Every structure is written in structure tokens, then in C-alpha cells.
Amino acid sequence: MAYHKITLTINGEPEQVDVPSNMTLLKMLRERLGKTGTKNGCAAGECGACTVMVNGEPVNSCMILAVECDGSEIVTVEGLSDHGSLAPIQEAIMESGGVQCGFCTPGILIASQALLNRNPNPSEAEIREALVGNLCRCTGYVRIIEAVQAAAQMV
Amino acid sequence: MTYKFIGKRIKRNEDPRLLTGQALFVDDVDIPGMLHVAFVRSDYAHARILNIETEAARQHPGVVAVYTAEDMGDEWAPGPPLVSPPPTLAGVIFNSRRQSPLAKGKVYHAGEAIVAIVAESRYIAEDAADEVRVDYEPLPVVVDLEKAMGPDSPRVHDDLDTNLAAHMFQKKGDYEVARAQADLIIKKKFFLDRGAAVAMENRGVVAHWDEKSQQMTIWDTTQAPIPIRNGTAARLGLSQKQVRVIAPFLGGGFGPKAMMFYPEEMLIPWLSMKLCRPIKWIEDRRENFYATTSERQQVHEVEIALTNDGRVLGLKDDFLHDTGAFDPYGLTIPLNTQCHVTGPYDIQNIASNCTAVFTNKPIVTPVRGAGRPQGVFIIERMMDFAARELGMEPLELRVKNLIPPEAFPYDKEIIDQAFAKLILDSGNYLPVVEKAREMIGYDQFIKEEQPRLRAEGKFVGIGITPFIETTGVGPYEGVRIQIEPSGKVNVATGIGTQGQGHFTSFAQIVSEQLGVAVSDVSLVSGDTAEFHWGTGTFASRGAVVAGSATLAAATSVRTKVLKLASKVLETPEEELELEDGVVRVADLPHRSISLGELAALANPLRGAVEPGTEPGLEATDYFGPAYGATSFGVHAMIIEVDPETMMIEFKRYITVEDCGTVLNPLILEGQIHGGVSMGIGNSYYEKMHWDENGQLLNASLADYLIVTAHEMPNRIEVGHLETRSPFNKLGTKGVGEAGAIPVTACFTQALENALEEYHLEILESPLSPNRLYELLRNLTMSTYGREARK
Ligand code: FES
Numbered sequence: 042m043a044y045h046k047i048t049l050t051i052n053g054e055p056e057q058v059d060v061p062s063n064m065t066l067l068k069m070l071r072e073r074l075g076k077t078g079t080k081n082g083c084a085a086g087e088c089g090a091c092t093v094m095v096n097g098e099p100v101n102s103c104m105i106l107a108v109e110c111d112g113s114e115i116v117t118v119e120g121l122s123d124h125g126s127l128a129p130i131q132e133a134i135m136e137s138g139g140v141q142c143g144f145c146t147p148g149i150l151i152a153s154q155a156l157l158n159r160n161p162n163p164s165e166a167e168i169r170e171a172l173v174g175n176l177c178r179c180t181g182y183v184r185i186i187e188a189v190q191a192a193a194q195m196v
Numbered sequence: 197m198t199y200k201f202i203g204k205r206i207k208r209n210e211d212p213r214l215l216t217g218q219a220l221f222v223d224d225v226d227i228p229g230m231l232h233v234a235f236v237r238s239d240y241a242h243a244r245i246l247n248i249e250t251e252a253a254r255q256h257p258g259v260v261a262v263y264t265a266e267d268m269g270d271e272w273a274p275g276p277p278l279v280s281p282p283p284t285l286a287g288v289i290f291n292s293r294r295q296s297p298l299a300k301g302k303v304y305h306a307g308e309a310i311v312a313i314v315a316e317s318r319y320i321a322e323d324a325a326d327e328v329r330v331d332y333e334p335l336p337v338v339v340d341l342e343k344a345m346g347p348d349s350p351r352v353h354d355d356l357d358t359n360l361a362a363h364m365f366q367k368k369g370d371y372e373v374a375r376a377q378a379d380l381i382i383k384k385k386f387f388l389d390r391g392a393a394v395a396m397e398n399r400g401v402v403a404h405w406d407e408k409s410q411q412m413t414i415w416d417t418t419q420a421p422i423p424i425r426n427g428t429a430a431r432l433g434l435s436q437k438q439v440r441v442i443a444p445f446l447g448g449g450f451g452p453k454a455m456m457f458y459p460e461e462m463l464i465p466w467l468s469m470k471l472c473r474p475i476k477w478i479e480d481r482r483e484n485f486y487a488t489t490s491e492r493q494q495v496h497e498v499e500i501a502l503t504n505d506g507r508v509l510g511l512k513d514d515f516l517h518d519t520g521a522f523d524p525y526g527l528t529i530p531l532n533t534q535c536h537v538t539g540p541y542d543i544q545n546i547a548s549n550c551t552a553v554f555t556n557k558p559i560v561t562p563v564r565g566a567g568r569p570q571g572v573f574i575i576e577r578m579m580d581f582a583a584r585e586l587g588m589e590p591l592e593l594r595v596k597n598l599i600p601p602e603a604f605p606y607d608k609e610i611i612d613q614a615f616a617k618l619i620l621d622s623g624n625y626l627p628v629v630e631k632a633r634e635m636i637g638y639d640q641f642i643k644e645e646q647p648r649l650r651a652e653g654k655f656v657g658i659g660i661t662p663f664i665e666t667t668g669v670g671p672y673e674g675v676r677i678q679i680e681p682s683g684k685v686n687v688a689t690g691i692g693t694q695g696q697g698h699f700t701s702f703a704q705i706v707s708e709q710l711g712v713a714v715s716d717v718s719l720v721s722g723d724t725a726e727f728h729w730g731t732g733t734f735a736s737r738g739a740v741v742a743g744s745a746t747l748a749a750a751t752s753v754r755t756k757v758l759k760l761a762s763k764v765l766e767t768p769e770e771e772l773e774l775e776d777g778v779v780r781v782a783d784l785p786h787r788s789i790s791l792g793e794l795a796a797l798a799n800p801l802r803g804a805v806e807p808g809t810e811p812g813l814e815a816t817d818y819f820g821p822a823y824g825a826t827s828f829g830v831h832a833m834i835i836e837v838d839p840e841t842m843m844i845e846f847k848r849y850i851t852v853e854d855c856g857t858v859l860n861p862l863i864l865e866g867q868i869h870g871g872v873s874m875g876i877g878n879s880y881y882e883k884m885h886w887d888e889n890g891q892l893l894n895a896s897l898a899d900y901l902i903v904t905a906h907e908m909p910n911r912i913e914v915g916h917l918e919t920r921s922p923f924n925k926l927g928t929k930g931v932g933e934a935g936a937i938p939v940t941a942c943f944t945q946a947l948e949n950a951l952e953e954y955h956l957e958i959l960e961s962p963l964s965p966n967r968l969y970e971l972l973r974n975l976t977m978s979t980y981g982r983e984a985r986k
């Protein structure tokens with residue numbers, strides 16, 4: 042297996058990693074860099090638990106190879122809060138009761154944040170559309186959608 | 197009763213960790229030198245294993261070891277039976293057949309583990325697994341429940357004469373007498389099918405045998421860490437002290453994670469001991485569909501006997517229950533079905549005949565609801581049909597048969613999953629029904645809105661369904677509480693947690709007794725090194741059983757606090773109050789001492805701890821209920837069917853719950869929302885499609901459709917009434933499964949109502965847009981046929 046030296050920014054910090062060609066971004070984050078906040082629910086692009094931002098876009102990190110991210114800017118759940126103070130979207134989801142087991146939460150936070158970045162005042166329908174690739178088995182989504190609306194008001 | 201913390205909408209203690217990616221899940225455990233496992237699993241649902249060729253895999257670079265059942269030698273043994281059949285039930289037949297760590301000689305369902313490959317990485321283990329060759333002799337496959345019990349059916353287990361896994365009969369009164377007195381008898385046959393639990397986190401086990409300390413540590417996605425510890429110690433010949441099982445944060449449980457022992461749970465610790473290396477196995481999504489348990493398949497033949505004025509005299513139910521290839525979980529699910537098939541109704545004559553059947557499909561164990569949704573579906577369907585025959589309003593017929601408030605405690609005379617007679621502890625059902633009726637605007641919808649919308653060509657329908665949920669069964673749980681010199685409070689309990697908010701709701705109970713902030717109470721749950729007595733989180737029992745134990749322990753600590761503070765402050769106990777982390781004299785608030793200081797005094801460095809007393813401010817207590825606590829609720833919905841696409845829109849969704857004392861409405865409502873979303877999936881989107889060869893045709897999240905943000909109602913309105921349970925001091929009843937239990941029954945009612953003009957009769961679940969289209973097409977075709985003949 043060929044190895045590649047890639048350079049990328051993760052949550053604002055520059056990183057250099059030596060990765061084999063077949064390693065996904067998800068695996069690199071979790072196993073190489075110890076960023077285990079990003080979760081694996083299917084490794085097949087079907088659940089959204091592994092969503093991270095790549096150059097501002099929400100991406101299923103299980104479906105993209107680490108080598109493809111050479112030179113990219115990545116944001117994971119660990120990068121949302123600022124030195125211990127929660128980001129508005131995190132606050133809002135906590136307030137509304139939108140977390141239960143929390144396994145889908147990192148992906149949902151990133152997908153929601155990406156939506157808010159490109160559309161600071163999304164309608165309910167737009168929020169549903171943006172979250173349709175993020176499965177949650179615990180909450181029934183209702184409060185997550187409320188939380189995204191509330192977060193939009195907070196910023 | 198007025199509480200300061202209990203019943204308050206308090207944010208969850210655990211959320212900051214979960215929101216920042218700092219919570220530990222099993223797959224996050226990383227130990228230097230850790231090896232990874234992949235399994236070779238059966239392609240066939242039923243086959244003899246003729247030969248297994250593993251040499252190429254063993255030679256694969258990076259592979260450390262390869263094990264088949266044969267390679268395990270004498271250490272190969274099937275899992276223990278988890279729950280035996282109820283000893284109190286006369287004439288029960290139970291054929292116990294158990295899963296094993298690796299298949300030996302024969303495979304019983306597709307996806308059964310045959311070979312374990314241990315390698316330096318999962319990628320390598322998977323590649324090597326592809327190099328294993330298994331030669332099979334395919335055998336005829338048992339899939340269909342009714343055919344399985346036919347005389348010519350192939351058999352799942354060679355040593356049994358039939359596919360009968362169990363048989364049990366339960367009765368109350370005499371159904372035949374009721375039948376003879378009845379004005380109306382209705383008979384129907386129903387088909388219910390399997391669905392998967394689909395926790396977003398797949399299962400996983402990490403085991404670390406440390407040769408030097410002779411200690412085994414296991415991180416396991418289990419809902420029941422203590423039984424796993426005890427069983428693992430026994431299997432490996434270790435003392436219980438040598439085994440520590442940790443169920444850290446779990447990404448959802450919903451029942452299947454309470455199954456013991458999964459083959460992987462038996463095997464991974466054993467491998468770690470054999471190889472003296474830490475070993476990790478994380479289930480992939482496809483394995484989750486094949487190797488994790490599922491449930492709900494039953495076939496019911498039901499008869500209901502009524503008077504002309506709508507009094508239900510009796511109910512008879514003969515049903516087949518799919519138990520899959522093995523039955524380690526005993527009869528929990530069908531017992532629940534038997535307990536719920538008469539619902540909240542006062543029915544004096546019941547005959548329930550259950551036959552559990554082996555099939556060549558994965559093992560069946562409880563999934564959120566655990567047999568209850570099936571029972572509720574059956575009785576509510578029968579009520580709908582009866583109302584139609586009698587020309588009564590569906591709700592009126594139901595109200596007429598509700599158990600009246602003066603009848604509690606009400607003896608159903610049916611044995612429940614705890615092997616005790618089902619006694620409904622308390623309830624006042626009618627006000628709950630009335631509240632739901634009012635919230636959804638039942639009368640107005642029927643009289644005004646529906647006719648208006650129908651005139652506009654819209655297919656809108658309403659459903660309203662009462663139900664009970666038996667919860668909070670024994671045997672017991674325990675809790676230890678300790679105040680630290682910092683003033684913070686530590687709580688440890690044995691039950692695991694999978695997202696139910698225990699870190700917060702139990703903290704609220706402690707805060708109520710000790711007067712400390714909820715955020716100053718930290719809970720450890722599911723780590724056997726912290727607390728090693730208990731059973732687990734299932735059957736909606738966490739809040740009731742472990743919650744009650746928490747109350748008991750907190751009360752004991754409070755007693756110790758008051759005794760010591762009374763001495764220090766030289767004030768009688770009655771004049772002291774616990775507030776804001778201090779004990780103070782009620783009228784002289786400046787005369788106070790903090791809990792932390794008291795904790796330090798209770799653990800002195802000099803002097804003596806008096807004989808008969810213990811150091812510290814700590815207590816351990818247990819709670820074991822003789823009977824469970826039964827919740828009551830009503831779900832109501834208004835839906836619209838798109839006649840072109842058969843897609844459904846939920847216009848309104850209402851639930852009214854009476855689960856006794858509410859610990860935290862934020863958490864309670866969350867449990868209900870989640871249950872409803874699962875119930876909607878179970879009703880209209882989720883069905884495991886097994887073909888006649890026992891292959892699952894939709895074993896991925898792209899093909900097995902759980903509800904997304906699109907299919908959910910915009911809002912779920914939750915109403916609440918409170919009848920405290922007399923069986924525990926908190927007065928609480930469980931609610932973990934309530935959200936899911938009545939949804940299918942209610943949805944089916946609403947769907948038939950929306951399509952009233954077609955006179956659709958729905959006798960199956962789950963449905964899907966396709967299936968609904970088929971049902972309607974068949975109906976219109978037969979109508980067409982009849983007209984053509986005229
Ligand atoms: S893990 Fe990437 S989409 Fe499921």
C-alpha cells in the first residue's frame with residue numbers, strides 16, 4: 042500500500058499525516074489523530090454520523106479518502122466550541138433537549154452549522170432538507186429542528 | 197407533593213461531553229498493541245458445514261490468529277440461557293436452544309459467525325476473511341411461521357421433532373362461557389412482521405486481559421454490564437473480582453443490546469486471554485442487521501365476544517411467535533404480548549395460546565416495546581372492527597370498556613415477564629382519554645373539519661388509541677451515594693445508560709434529598725468496578741427501580757448528614773434544613789456548615805469512629821419491587837394520505853401520558869418523541885424483508901428505511917396527568933417504551949379512517965406506501981370484478 046504525506050488544517054491547527062491510499066478521512070481522524078468525536082454509524086454514506094466540514098461543506102467522512110483532503114480545511118465536532126464555551130448551535134441543542142444518546146449529535150451539529158453558515162435564517166423546511174442525511178434513532182428530530190431555528194436567532 | 201428538583205425541566209448533566217465529542221463510546225477505546233477482529237459469517241440460512249479452509253487467511257501478512265469452533269477445543273460452549281420460562285405457569289413447554297461463539301457443524305441463520313480472524317488492523321482482518329473457504333451443504337430453510345409448524349416442514353434443530361420452541365396457555369375466567377353469552381363474535385387473522393432496532397451505534401466489544409495484574413477489562417455496548425461480568429467470569433474460570441465490565445456511553449440500545457451473550461461477547465474476551473493482547477471488534481452496519489437481534493413477527497388468530505351494547509365479554513387469541521434460530525431470551529416477548537392483548541380494558545374472560553417457533557432467522561429478543569406493540573395492535577384492531585359492526589363510535593366503545601378507577605389494583609390474572617401475576621397498580625384512565633380527545637379536537641374534527649376536507653377531495657383521517665405499558669419490573673437495582681469533602685456528590689449504579697438521561701434524572705432525586713445543585717451530582721453507571729450489584733436497563737425499569745434505589749440511598753445519606761450536623765451545630769435535627777450545599781439552622785441561616793466540611797468531619801484523621809457507625813457520608817441501598825408499575829396513555833393523530841404517492845403527512849400528533857411522578861419533563865418528552873419516531877417507522881417504513889432462503893434483502897440503511905427528519909410530524913404535543921404508583925416511594929412509572937407502543941395501532945386506525953370510502957380492512961403490520969397501494973388496488977380490482985359480473 043502506497044503512503045502519502047498530506048498537509049491539512051483540522052479545527053484551525055495545521056497537521057501533517059502519513060496515510061495509506063485506502064484510508065478514509067473518518068479513519069484518519071479517529072485512529073490517527075485521536076479525534077473520536079466524529080462517529081461511525083455505517084461507513085457507507087447512509088447515516089451521517091461521520092459528517093465533518095471539508096472547506097465549509099458538510100461531507101460524510103466515511104466516503105472520502107484522506108488523501109483527497111490534502112490541503113483542505115476540516116472542522117470536526119471538537120472544533121465547534123471555543124475553549125470550553127459552547128457554540129450557539131451546541132447551546133441550542135442542549136436547551137431544547139435535542140441530545141439523547143449523543144451518537145448522531147456530532148454529525149448533526151456539523152450539518153446544522155454548515156447550514157447556518159450558508160443560510161443564517163433557514164426555514165423549517167430548509168432545516169429538514171439539510172438534516173435528511175443525518176439519521177437519529179433517539180430524538181425524533183423535532184427538537185433538533187427547533188434547536189437549529191433557535192441557534193439562528195442567537196447569532 | 198411539591199418538589200424543588202424532581203419534575204423540573206433541567207438541562208442534562210451529560211450533554212456538554214456529548215456535544216463536544218468528549219464522551220467515551222466503545223469504539224473510541226484505543227489501547228497500545230490492540231488487535232482487531234473480523235468474522236467470516238454464514239452465507240446460508242441453514243446448511244451443514246462440510247469443511248473450513250483457513251490456511252490462506254493464516255498466511256495473510258498481518259494476521260495474528262484464526263479461530264474456528266474446532267480451534268476452540270473444549271473451551272467451545274454455547275451461551276447460557278438468559279431467562280428460563282415462568283416456573284409458575286402450568287403446562288408450559290420450553291425447548292431451550294442456545295447460540296454459540298462460533299458455529300459448529302451447522303449454521304442456523306445467515307450471518308452466524310463461523311470464523312474469527314485476528315489481525316493487526318480491521319482492514320487486514322477483513323481481507324483475510326475473504327480468503328477463508330467454507331464448504332456448505334445447503335439444507336431446506338424454515339422462514340415462514342405457519343409453514344414452520346406444518347407437518348412437512350424442515351426442522352431448524354435436528355434433535356427436535358418439530359420447530360416448536362415453546363408453548364404456553366394463559367387464561368382468565370372462561371372464554372367459552374363468554375362466547376355463549378355474546379351477541380356478537382368477530383374473528384380475524386393478523387400478520388405482524390419483523391423490524392430492526394437500528395441503534396445508530398453498532399455493537400462492539402473491546403477486551404483487555406492484563407497478564408501481570410491478572411485482570412480482564414471489557415468495554416461492551418451492553419445494556420446489562422453486571423450479568424455480562426458474572427457470566428464472563430464463569431466462562432473464563434476467573435473470579436468475579438478479576439473481571440471489570442464497562443458499558444460507557446452507548447449510542448442507543450432499544451433492547452437488542454440487552455441480549456446475553458452474543459457470540460462476540462463470549463469470544464472477544466476469550467481471544468484476549470488466549471493471545472494476551474487487547475482485542476477490539478466493532479460490528480459493521482451489515483452485521484448489525486444479521487447478527488444483532490430483532491423482533492415483532494407474530495401471526496394471531498383472534499376472536500372477540502361482545503354484547504350488542506358494546507361490552508366486551510371475552511377475548512381469545514391463538515398466536516405464533518417467531519423466536520428465530522435460538523431462544524436464549526426465553527418468553528419475555530410473548531408474555532408481554534399476552535399481558536397487553538387486553539389493553540386497558542376490563543375483560544373478564546381471556547384465553548391466550550402462544551406457540552413460539554424456531555426459524556432460520558437471527559435470534560429474537562426485545563426491541564423497544566418488546567411484544568407490547570403487537571398486543572396493543574391486536575386489541576385495538578378488534579375494537580375498531582367491533583365498533584364498525586356495532587355502529588358505535590370507536591372511542592365510545594373503548595371508553596365503555598376501560599378499567600374503572602375504583603378497580604385498582606386490578607388483577608389481570610395473566611403471568612407477566614417478571615413471572616408474577618400482572619397487577620395494574622393504579623390508574624385513572626378516563627381523564628387521560630378525555631384530555632387527548634380535547635387536545636386533538638376529536639369531535640370538531642369528525643363533525644366539521646373532516647367533512648369539509650373530504651369535500652375538497654382530501655383523504656384525512658383520525659386515530660385515537662389508549663394503551664397500557666407494564667414497566668419497572670424487578671428483581672432489583674442498587675445505588676451507592678457518597679458526599680465528597682469537596683461537597684460534590686458521587687452516585688454509582690449498576691444499570692447502564694443508553695441516552696435516557698439517567699445522569700440528570702437520578703441527580704435530581706439526589707438533589708431533592710441533599711439540597712445540592714443537580715450539576716454537583718455526578719453519576720457513574722454501568723461500570724462493575726464502581727458498583728457490582730444489579731441487572732440492567734430494559735423493560736422501562738431504570739427510573740422506577742434504580743430511581744427508587746437512588747431515593748433510598750439519598751435518604752440514608754440525608755439521615756447521616758442530619759445526625760452529624762445536629763451534633764456539630766448543637767441543634768436538634770428537626771430544626772435543620774439542607775439547602776444550597778449546606779446544612780443550616782432553619783431560623784438562623786448564618787449558623788451553617790457545608791456538606792463538604794461535614795464529609796471531612798465524618799472521615800477524621802485523628803480520634804476514633806464510634807463503634808457501630810461508619811466513616812464518611814455514604815450509603816448503599818436497594819430497591820426490589822414485588823410488582824411492576826403500569827403506565828397508561830393515549831396517542832391521537834390526524835393524517836393525510838396522498839392518493840397518488842401513498843405518502844402520509846402527519847397533521848397533528850398528540851400523546852397524553854400518565855406515568856405517575858415525572859422526574860424531568862424534558863427527558864420524558866424526549867423519550868416519547870423518540871418512541872413515536874420509531875413507532876412511525878414500525879408502522880409504515882420499516883420491515884425486514886426475508887426471502888424464502890432466509891436472506892435479508894434490505895440489510896443496509898439505504899434499503900431499510902428508518903424515519904428521517906422528513907417523515908416526522910412538525911410537532912408532537914405531549915399532555916400529562918399523574919396517578920402516582922403506590923408501589924414505590926417516588927410514585928413513578930416507566931415510560932421508556934411508551935412512545936413506540938401504540939403508534940402502529942393508532943396509525944392503522946387513522947389510515948382506515950382516511951380511506952373510509954374504500955372500506956379497507958388492515959390486518960397486517962408494518963405497511964409501506966407500496967403495500968398500501970397494493971391493498972387498495974386489490975380492493976378496487978375485486979370491486980371491479982364484482983361489478984363486471986353483474
Ligand atoms: S458513517 Fe459515514 S455516513 Fe454513516
Ligand code: FES
Nearest residue numbers: 142145177178179
Ligand atoms: S441521540 Fe441517539 S441517535 Fe440521535
